[in-house]
Amino acid sequence: MIRKVAAVAALLALFGVSQVHAQAPNWAKVRIGVEANYPPFSLMSTDGKFSGFDIDIANAICAEMKAECTLVSQEWDGMMPALNAKKFDMIVASMSITEERKKSADFSDSYYDIPSAWVAKAGTFKDVNAAALKGKKIIVTRNTPRAKFVQENFKDSEILLVAKEAEVTMELAAGRGDIGFGSSLAATAAFLKSPEGKGYSKVGTPITLGGAKEGGGVGIAMRKGEDTLRTKVNAALKTITANGVYKTINDKYFDVNIRGE
Amino acid sequence: MQWHIIMESLPLYVDGIRTTLVLLFISLASSFVLSVPLAVARVSPNRWLSKPVWFYTYVLRGTPLLVQLFILYHGLAQFEAVRESVLWVAFKNAWFCAWLAFTLNSTAYTTEIFAGALKATAIGEIEAARSYGLSGFKLYSRILLPGALRRALPQYSNEVVGLMHATAIASTVTLVDITRVARDVNANYLLVTESFGVAALIYFVLTFTLVGIFKLLERRFLRHLRPQSSATAT
Numbered sequence: 001m002i003r004k005v006a007a008v009a010a011l012l013a014l015f016g017v018s019q020v021h022a023q024a025p026n027w028a029k030v031r032i033g034v035e036a037n038y039p040p041f042s043l044m045s046t047d048g049k050f051s052g053f054d055i056d057i058a059n060a061i062c063a064e065m066k067a068e069c070t071l072v073s074q075e076w077d078g079m080m081p082a083l084n085a086k087k088f089d090m091i092v093a094s095m096s097i098t099e100e101r102k103k104s105a106d107f108s109d110s111y112y113d114i115p116s117a118w119v120a121k122a123g124t125f126k127d128v129n130a131a132a133l134k135g136k137k138i139i140v141t142r143n144t145p146r147a148k149f150v151q152e153n154f155k156d157s158e159i160l161l162v163a164k165e166a167e168v169t170m171e172l173a174a175g176r177g178d179i180g181f182g183s184s185l186a187a188t189a190a191f192l193k194s195p196e197g198k199g200y201s202k203v204g205t206p207i208t209l210g211g212a213k214e215g216g217g218v219g220i221a222m223r224k225g226e227d228t229l230r231t232k233v234n235a236a237l238k239t240i241t242a243n244g245v246y247k248t249i250n251d252k253y254f255d256v257n258i259r260g261e
Numbered sequence: 262m263q264w265h266i267i268m269e270s271l272p273l274y275v276d277g278i279r280t281t282l283v284l285l286f287i288s289l290a291s292s293f294v295l296s297v298p299l300a301v302a303r304v305s306p307n308r309w310l311s312k313p314v315w316f317y318t319y320v321l322r323g324t325p326l327l328v329q330l331f332i333l334y335h336g337l338a339q340f341e342a343v344r345e346s347v348l349w350v351a352f353k354n355a356w357f358c359a360w361l362a363f364t365l366n367s368t369a370y371t372t373e374i375f376a377g378a379l380k381a382t383a384i385g386e387i388e389a390a391r392s393y394g395l396s397g398f399k400l401y402s403r404i405l406l407p408g409a410l411r412r413a414l415p416q417y418s419n420e421v422v423g424l425m426h427a428t429a430i431a432s433t434v435t436l437v438d439i440t441r442v443a444r445d446v447n448a449n450y451l452l453v454t455e456s457f458g459v460a461a462l463i464y465f466v467l468t469f470t471l472v473g474i475f476k477l478l479e480r481r482f483l484r485h486l487r488p489q490s491s492a493t494a495t
Contacts (some may be wrong), residue, residue: 077444080451103263106453143448162435174338176353221451 009021027229029068031088032058036073038165040253041094044073056249057111057240061220062237064245075094080104083223090229091221096145098216106224108233110217113260115206116146119172119191122201125179133157139168145209145216150181166190167196179203185254208260217260235246267455270446274459277442281467282377284356284428284438288363288420300375300409301401314372321369327430330362334434359431367424374416380408411482418475422468439463 022212027113027188034054036044042052062069072088079091083105090108097107118128125132135157140147142161150159160177162168168182180187184206191197210216240246241259250257302310303318323485337343337352351357382405390404432441441461449451480487 077447077453080447081453098449100450142443158437161437163433170335174335175344175349176338 033088035093061236097219106220107223113217117206118203120179128204137177139180277439279440292367296371299372303376318369334358378413
C-alpha cells in the first residue's frame with residue numbers, strides 16, 4: 001500500500017516536474033511574429049533590418065521581460081497558423097482586439113489605440129452623420145473595427161471596402177469614393193501632408209471606436225492558454241508606459257500620444 | 262476546426278462564387294469573340310495583319326496579369342487627364358477594370374491557341390475545299406475555323422481553367438470573389454485552415470466541373486479523332 005502511494009506520488013511528482021518543464025518555459029527566449037509591411041508601425045529595410053513602432057515596442061517589452069527576442073517576418077494571412085505551429089510565441093503586428101479573434105487567440109492589454117478620422121475634399125462635407133452621407137460612397141479598410149462601425153451606422157451610404165489602410169486615401173484621391181474613414185494618423189501625417197492630399201481636409205473630429213477601455217484597441221496576440229507569457233507581457237507593458245520608455249518610442253514616430261488609456 | 266464559423270460564412274462564399282463565375286464568363290465570352298478574328302489575322306500571310314497581332318500577344322503574355330490589372334485600376338487613376346475624361350466612368354469601376362484586364366490577357370493566350378490550331382490544318386483539307394471553289398471568307402467559315410476550333414478544345418479548356426484560377430487576383434481591386442471571402446473570414450476569425458480550406462474545395466469543384474464540360478464537348482466535337490470501335494466501324 002505504502003509502496004503504491006509512494007509510486008503514485010513519485011509519478012505525480014515526475015508528471016508535475018515534466019509538466020513544468022514542458023508547459024511553462026521561463027520565457028528567457030521569445031520569438032515574435034511581425035508583419036514588416038505596415039509603415040510606420042513595421043517595415044523592413046533593404047538590408048533586412050526591422051524598424052517601426054511595433055518593432056520598437058516589441059523590443060522594449062522584451063528588454064523589460066529580460067528575454068532574448070527574435071523577430072520573425074510573416075505575411076498577415078499566415079500569422080495565426082505560424083503562431084499555432086510555434087514558429088513564434090506572440091504577434092506584434094498592429095492587430096486589433098475583437099471578440100471574434102479572441103476565440104482563436106489570447107490578447108495582451110491594448111498597446112495602442114488610434115482614433116479614426118474622416119477625410120474628404122475640402123468643403124464637400126460640413127459634418128459627418130448618416131443623413132449627410134446618405135447615398136455617398138465611404139472608403140474604409142475591410143476587416144477592421146472601422147469597417148464594422150461604418151457598416152452598422154451608415155446603412156444608406158455605399159461602402160467601398162479596401163484591403164489596406166493606405167488604399168483608403170489612395171482611392172479617395174483617385175476619386176473612387178466621396179469620403180474616407182481611416183486611422184487619424186494615416187490620414188493626417190501621411191496623406192494630408194503629401195502632394196496627393198492637397199485640397200483635402202479632415203471632416204468632423206476624430207473618434208475612438210471600441211477603444212482600449214472597452215477591451216478593444218490594438219493588442220499582442222498569443223496562443224490560447226499561455227497565461228505566464230501574457231502576464232509577463234502585460235506587466236512589461238505597464239512598466240514601459242510608467243517609466244517613459246513608451247513615450248520615447250511614441251514621440252519618435254508620432255506627434256500625438258497613441259497609448260489610448 | 263470550427264466548422265460553425267464556416268457555416269455562418271457560407272452565404273458570403275456563395276456571393277464569392279457568383280462574383281468569380283460572372284467575372285469568368287463575361288471575360289471568356291469577350292475574349293472568345295476577339296480571339297477568333299485575331300487568330301485569323303495572326304496566321305495571315307499579310308504582315309500588316311499578322312505582325313500587330315503577334316506584337317499584342319507577345320506583350321500581353323510577357324507581363325503578369327496582376328501587373329496588367331494594377332496598371333488599369335491604379336495606374337490610370339494617377340493621371341488627372343484620365344480622371345477627367347469620359348473614360349473615367351468606366352475605369353472608375355473595379356468590375357470594368359477586372360473584366361478588361363482578364364479579357365485582354367485571355368485574348369492573347371486564346372488567339373495563340375486558335376492560331377496554332379489553324380496552322381495545323383491538314384493541307385489536304387484546304388486543297389479539297391479549294392477544288393470545290395471555296396476561298397476567302399467561305400474557306401475560313403466552313404472549313405478552317407470549325408476544324409481548328411474543334412482541335413483547339415483541349416488546350417482551350419486549360420486556358421479556361423487557368424483563367425478561372427486567375428480571377429482570384431480580382432480581389433486586389435476590391436471585388437469580393439471566393440479568395441477575398443476566404444481572406445476576410447481568416448482576418449475576422451483567425452481560422453486559416455477552415456477559411457482557405459473551403460475556398461480550395463470550391464475551386465476544386467469548379468475546376469472539375471469545367472473540365473467535365475469540356476470532356477463532354479470533346480466527346481461531341483472530336484468524335485472523329487477517337488479510336489473507332491467495332492460498332493461504329495460496321
